[in-house]
Amino acid sequence: MNKVKIALTQCTWTGDKESMLQLHEDYTRQAAAEGAQVICYQELFYGPYFGITQDTEYYKYAETIPGPTTSRFSELARELGIVIVLPIYEEDQPGVLYNTAVVIDADGSVLGQYRKHHIPHLPKFWEKFYFRPGNMGYPVFDTAVGKIGVNICYDRHFPEGWRALALGGAEIVFNPNATAPGISNKLWEIEQPAAAVANGYFVVATNRVGLEDNEYGDEAVNFYGSSYVVGPDGNYVGEVGSNSEPQLLLREIDLDQVREVRERWQFFRDRRPDAYGAIVAP
Numbered sequence: 001m002n003k004v005k006i007a008l009t010q011c012t013w014t015g016d017k018e019s020m021l022q023l024h025e026d027y028t029r030q031a032a033a034e035g036a037q038v039i040c041y042q043e044l045f046y047g048p049y050f051g052i053t054q055d056t057e058y059y060k061y062a063e064t065i066p067g068p069t070t071s072r073f074s075e076l077a078r079e080l081g082i083v084i085v086l087p088i089y090e091e092d093q094p095g096v097l098y099n100t101a102v103v104i105d106a107d108g109s110v111l112g113q114y115r116k117h118h119i120p121h122l123p124k125f126w127e128k129f130y131f132r133p134g135n136m137g138y139p140v141f142d143t144a145v146g147k148i149g150v151n152i153c154y155d156r157h158f159p160e161g162w163r164a165l166a167l168g169g170a171e172i173v174f175n176p177n178a179t180a181p182g183i184s185n186k187l188w189e190i191e192q193p194a195a196a197v198a199n200g201y202f203v204v205a206t207n208r209v210g211l212e213d214n215e216y217g218d219e220a221v222n223f224y225g226s227s228y229v230v231g232p233d234g235n236y237v238g239e240v241g242s243n244s245e246p247q248l249l250l251r252e253i254d255l256d257q258v259r260e261v262r263e264r265w266q267f268f269r270d271r272r273p274d275a276y277g278a279i280v281a282p
Contacts, residue, residue, distance in 0.1 A: 007031035007039040012210030038083035062091035078108025106144035116152040140168035166199035
């Protein structure tokens with residue numbers, strides 16, 4: 001048995017950055033006290049989901065790596081001995097901004113970051129105003145809890161990224177989101193379980209929850225939470241989170257299940273990359 005206890009959060013925007021940082025620090029302390037070895041926060045966790053509008057005011061949320069938030073949570077990870085997947089707004093240099101998740105190991109070291117590849121641009125998700133497309137590939141990080149990868153929100157609609165992470169050796173893929181009601185509800189239910197099955201790993205999907213009307217009034221998006229963990233067999237690990245309330249969820253997984261499922265379904269043996277050229281044709 002190779003057990004890992006995972007924590008994931010789903011939160012509502014409080015109205016200011018510092019209280020969001022403190023809320024997630026408190027959740028992390030609670031999770032560690034309950035035995036969690038790794039925790040993942042929602043997409044752009046310390047701010048509102050500002051993609052709802054196009055406003056240069058929100059550039060102020062961008063930070064360098066290292067920077068104040070990564071330094072604060074690196075120290076927290078070291079203190080608690082917990083791996084943290086930290087989704088932030090990254091400033092590479094002035095005017096060069098990314099939607100990023102930093103991976104911090106249990107000793108507080110920053111192992112690197114993943115930059116969101118696929119950037120939507122449609123009503124209330126005006127992300128191309130804020131982010132460049134990711135340019136660092138699909139890294140897999142060797143952490144204290146195993147080999148982990150990251151896919152961010154809109155990335156989940158593209159199967160190629162999930163497969164790249166599998167080929168890189170990922171055992172757990174974290175998928176932080178800001179996903180709102182509409183046509184995405186059904187996709188939320190099927191995409192991550194399908195990716196877990198097709199690639200033989202665990203997927204941890206965390207989503208914002210609640211109405212951000214304290215930021216956007218009548219224009220606010222009501223995020224539906226429903227965060228969950230799914231195994232390589234496509235089954236949920238524990239219950240799906242609330243669709244309306246903030247929560248800290250803890251789920252225990254067994255990484256030995258990755259080998260068990262992959263040996264049952266020999267997808268990696270039977271795949272045919274020589275036949276897939278059309279997939280990457282421009």
